[in-house]
């Protein structure tokens with residue numbers, strides 16, 4: 097996950113450290129600090145062992161100052177790397193602004209480990225754009241049941257697989273789940289969801305192909321109420337936001353099913369396209385959270401870094417493979433750790 101961006105970030109961290117290193121004033125010679133007799137440091141220290149610790153104090157107490165000009169070049173390089181890896185421009189700008197603000201204009205003690213200064217600046221900047229994530233388990237615990245969750249998104253991004261994964265995840269957490277087969281459009285969609293549900297031992301509510309998805313999902317909610325089920329997971333057919341008739345159908349589903357959460361599903365590998373589409377879906381039918389699938393195939397990480405900050409909605413899960421267990425709650429600290437190799 098995100099290995100391409102990770103290796104580029106490691107290089108930038110190195111060049112930032114090098115540039116900062118150059119701003120550190122050279123250590124004063126021992127003569128300048130007034131060592132008696134002007135002897136060579138080693139010789140002088142041998143004669144007077146307390147001298148060594150005195151010299152150390154003098155050096156480590158000194159400070160240096162990083163100006164904006166000092167880091168201009170590596171920050172430009174960082175900006176390019178972020179954009180090349182599909183980080184949205186306003187998000188890349190925000191990251192650069194924060195790193196610059198964090199690194200410059202402050203006095204630093206000589207001897208402070210540079211690697212830590214630089215990675216802390218990057219880590220803080222990334223954390224600030226990644227948002228807080230969305231804890232579905234505590235949402236369900238604190239919410240009136242059944243919690244109705246509607247999954248939307250464009251074709252083939254992994255909605256149906258994600259519905260199955262989330263169902264498996266919630267079941268493992270001790271919740272009861274029912275799936276509403278809201279994709280009555282695509283040939284084979286009903287069979288696909290049946291196979292998943294059979295394997296997972298989860299009930300599916302479905303009508304025949306071509307039926308009104310609103311009616312199916314209304315029935316799924318009624319079933320959940322009657323059987324005291326904790327969560328209804330509603331699958332829907334893939335659609336593009338510029339197809340008015342399909343978006344109207346989604347709007348009807350929304351009115352009839354009255355979801356507590358609308359989850360927008362897209363692929364991490366789609367990069368900026370995913371961010372733009374999420375924005376459009378949020379504008380038209382609304383979105384309360386985002387799930388990014390296929391993070392296992394994404395070496396750039398741009399969508400995962402940009403989407404929450406751009407649309408102002410949290411990321412709930414990352415899909416990390418084709419198995420039912422290949423789903424992880426989105427944790428900004430984990431993403432930063434993945435990218436920088438340090439714990440946040």
Ligand SMILES: Nc1nc2c(ncn2[C@@H]2O[C@H](COP(=O)(O)OP(=O)(O)OP(=O)(O)O)[C@@H](O)[C@H]2O)c(=O)[nH]1
Nearest residue numbers: 251252253254255256257334389390415416417418
């Ligand atoms: N590697 C990987 N593949 C995934 C992931 N999530 C889904 N897929 C695969 O993506 C393909 C499409 O998944 P679906 O769940 O059918 O996608 P969909 O959005 O429901 O598709 P439509 O209903 O046709 O719009 C399948 O082959 C899935 O196995 C993931 O996190 N990682």
Ligand SMILES: [Mg+2]
Nearest residue numbers: 255256279332
């Ligand atoms: Mg599907």
